[in-house]
Amino acid sequence: MRYVPRCTKDAETGRMSGISPRIEGMEQIILDILAALRCGEKVDNDALVRLVHAQAKRSGGDKRAFAKRRLLPFYQRVKREEPERWASWRVTPELEEQLLRVLRMKPRRSASGVATITVITKPWPCGSDCRYCPNDVRMPKSYLHDEPACARAEQNCFDPYLQVSTRLTALSQMGHATDKIELIVLGGTWSDYPRGYQIWFITELFRALNDDAISGVAANPMLAEPGQDKGAVLASTEDVPEGVVRRRARYRDLGIPSDEETLAAFARDAQRAVDAGELRYNQAVTELYGSSNAWANAARYQHATLEELERQQRLNETARHRMVGLVIETRPDAISAEALTLIRRLGCTKVQMGIQSTDQRILDANERRISVARIAESFDLLRAFGFKIHAHAMVNLLGATPEADKRDYARLMTEPSFQPDEVKLYPCALIEGARLCRDFEAGRWRPYTEDELIDVLVADTLATPAFCRISRMIRDFSSDDIKAGNKKPNLRQLVEARLAQGERDGGPRVREIRFREVGTHAIDREDLRLKALSYATSNTQECFLQWVDSQNRISGFLRLSLPDRAYVEQHARELPVAPGEAMIREVHVYGMATAVGEEGRAAQHLGLGRALVERACELACSAGYSYLNVISAVGTREYYRHLGFVDHGLYLRKEL
Numbered sequence: 001m002r003y004v005p006r007c008t009k010d011a012e013t014g015r016m017s018g019i020s021p022r023i024e025g026m027e028q029i030i031l032d033i034l035a036a037l038r039c040g041e042k043v044d045n046d047a048l049v050r051l052v053h054a055q056a057k058r059s060g061g062d063k064r065a066f067a068k069r070r071l072l073p074f075y076q077r078v079k080r081e082e083p084e085r086w087a088s089w090r091v092t093p094e095l096e097e098q099l100l101r102v103l104r105m106k107p108r109r110s111a112s113g114v115a116t117i118t119v120i121t122k123p124w125p126c127g128s129d130c131r132y133c134p135n136d137v138r139m140p141k142s143y144l145h146d147e148p149a150c151a152r153a154e155q156n157c158f159d160p161y162l163q164v165s166t167r168l169t170a171l172s173q174m175g176h177a178t179d180k181i182e183l184i185v186l187g188g189t190w191s192d193y194p195r196g197y198q199i200w201f202i203t204e205l206f207r208a209l210n211d212d213a214i215s216g217v218a219a220n221p222m223l224a225e226p227g228q229d230k231g232a233v234l235a236s237t238e239d240v241p242e243g244v245v246r247r248r249a250r251y252r253d254l255g256i257p258s259d260e261e262t263l264a265a266f267a268r269d270a271q272r273a274v275d276a277g278e279l280r281y282n283q284a285v286t287e288l289y290g291s292s293n294a295w296a297n298a299a300r301y302q303h304a305t306l307e308e309l310e311r312q313q314r315l316n317e318t319a320r321h322r323m324v325g326l327v328i329e330t331r332p333d334a335i336s337a338e339a340l341t342l343i344r345r346l347g348c349t350k351v352q353m354g355i356q357s358t359d360q361r362i363l364d365a366n367e368r369r370i371s372v373a374r375i376a377e378s379f380d381l382l383r384a385f386g387f388k389i390h391a392h393a394m395v396n397l398l399g400a401t402p403e404a405d406k407r408d409y410a411r412l413m414t415e416p417s418f419q420p421d422e423v424k425l426y427p428c429a430l431i432e433g434a435r436l437c438r439d440f441e442a443g444r445w446r447p448y449t450e451d452e453l454i455d456v457l458v459a460d461t462l463a464t465p466a467f468c469r470i471s472r473m474i475r476d477f478s479s480d481d482i483k484a485g486n487k488k489p490n491l492r493q494l495v496e497a498r499l500a501q502g503e504r505d506g507g508p509r510v511r512e513i514r515f516r517e518v519g520t521h522a523i524d525r526e527d528l529r530l531k532a533l534s535y536a537t538s539n540t541q542e543c544f545l546q547w548v549d550s551q552n553r554i555s556g557f558l559r560l561s562l563p564d565r566a567y568v569e570q571h572a573r574e575l576p577v578a579p580g581e582a583m584i585r586e587v588h589v590y591g592m593a594t595a596v597g598e599e600g601r602a603a604q605h606l607g608l609g610r611a612l613v614e615r616a617c618e619l620a621c622s623a624g625y626s627y628l629n630v631i632s633a634v635g636t637r638e639y640y641r642h643l644g645f646v647d648h649g650l651y652l653r654k655e656l
């Protein structure tokens with residue numbers, strides 16, 4: 001079927017123009033894909049690349065003009081704005097599902113069941129000053145301005161609403177369902193920020209989701225024409241929600257920069273002083289932002305009340321984009337019952353915290369300024385509040401050896417005082433300006449060789465129990481920023497290749513969750529079994545329920561926590577729970593995130609979640625508990641109400 005152009009509106013950018021060979025070409029590629037799918041042919045990435053190349057050749061154009069990332073937004077725009085033209089393509093719902101599968105970018109992004117958005121808080125001092133920690137004064141402590149989420153934050157003046165809008169726009173244009181969102185808030189230590197700022201930041205995250213703050217294709221710098229100024233695209237107000245336009249104008253009026261040149265000039269002297277060791281990060285950041293009228297004026301409206309937050313939360317319960325997980329990042333010494341009560345009121349469900357090591361000698365050598373006992377206390381408190389615990393663990397810190405690292409990690413995974421639910425496991429990398437540079441130059445620290453590093457990470461992965469998920473193995477540092485240490489972005493693949501080979505050779509099997517996730521595979525309900533794994537922590541008995549298939553792939557899981565009566569009684573004054581109350585700390589069902597109401601063979605639609613919750617009720621009841629709490633995200637409250645839970649303080653609760 002050869003297409004004859006009929007309209008003069010640029011269907012990718014939405015701008016009026018003459019008949020464009022590029023638009024003609026994109027439509028032809030879509031029609032070619034549809035024709036192949038109708039014939040039952042498989043259109044994989046290679047086939048798509050061939051279609052793109054063939055079209056570029058036919059139209060004598062640049063193949064970048066037909067890049068995969070442009071095709072889906074083009075399709076979506078035609079469907080939305082030119083219904084007659086779209087109707088002429090005769091796309092049935094089944095065909096569309098197949099087409100989206102072909103055009104979707106980075107399918108893994110939503111393969112865990114939810115789409116994830118990472119946002120960054122504004123630069124702020126940290127209560128600690130660890131030797132290895134980067135000192136980029138344009139960022140909150142430990143982040144670098146050229147990490148992807150950080151660059152996005154700077155372009156959006158660290159505004160939470162704008163960051164969510166940018167990401168939501170990109171995700172939907174890449175073809176991901178965005179009805180279930182996990183928001184990850186990163187930036188040093190959450191509880192070090194003023195209470196008003198914490199409440200405002202989270203309120204704005206909810207507001208952006210509730211406002212459906214998605215811009216059109218014309219405003220997406222990722223889809224700029226070859227040679228087009230991305231800054232100009234970002235500054236454009238065409239096809240941009242009103243809330244976004246208003247906020248951008250406000251930051252412009254305040255004089256907060258968002259372009260690279262001005263940002264670099266603003267921070268240059270302070271950064272030079274920090275790198276030269278003349279100033280500590282905390283001093284530099286306090287002076288730099290404290291003396292800036294623009295930042296001081298911005299801070300005046302960066303606060304909100306709990307009433308406004310709760311209003312946005314209620315709206316989100318039934319919004320199009322629901323927050324099904326909210327994660328904040330903090331240090332163990334900032335964990336207190338008071339801090340956790342506020343964090344819970346904000347709607348948070350998971351806490352990320354930097355542990356790095358459970359060896360006091362290593363903590364001291366790296367000037368972490370914390371004791372192992374305080375770390376253990378923070379784990380207890382987080383579990384008692386029902387939070388999912390995401391620990392950061394580092395290898396190759398100052399003073400470590402490969403063998404000591406393996407022992408250290410095994411302790412984190414197996415000792416009842418620790419046992420996180422999720423872990424970011426990554427090697428220490430030397431970043432310009434970190435105080436570790438002096439140890440490197442003096443020969444006190446050296447990066448592990450690639451072999452040593454992989455050997456440690458392989459051992460650590462094998463030591464990770466079935467209830468724990470290794471979410472990452474590297475930081476998002478660019479190789480230009482790394483002075484010494486691993487520069488391979490595919491480190492995890494190298495480790496997993498070694499592990500997979502080990503399994504084929506009859507070696508030990510990997511138990512950690514991410515390695516076993518069903519991902520984008522179809523799920524056969526008949527092949528699933530519900531397995532329970534119990535383990536004791538210092539203040540709870542945990543029961544990890546998981547749906548696994550015959551290949552041990554995981555399709556869903558639930559974390560049931562049965563608190564020790566003695567612990568709860570001892571801390572009765574500070575805890576929001578009473579003796580006799582069990583807690584569901586997490587329910588996660590996998591499968592490609594599909595929009596609410598869409599049919600699919602994903603695990604989310606097979607009733608796996610409900611069965612997990614019912615089993616948890618039975619187990620808690622037979623263990624003698626009278627109530628079962630669930631630490632629900634705001635966007636999943638409706639789901640639990642549907643299952644018979646009722647709102648109760650910081651949780652939803654069911655009488656057993």
Ligand code: SF4
Pocket residue numbers: 126127128129130133134141142188189331354
């Ligand atoms: S606590 Fe975290 S952010 Fe603060 S200095 Fe240490 S590593 Fe950096």
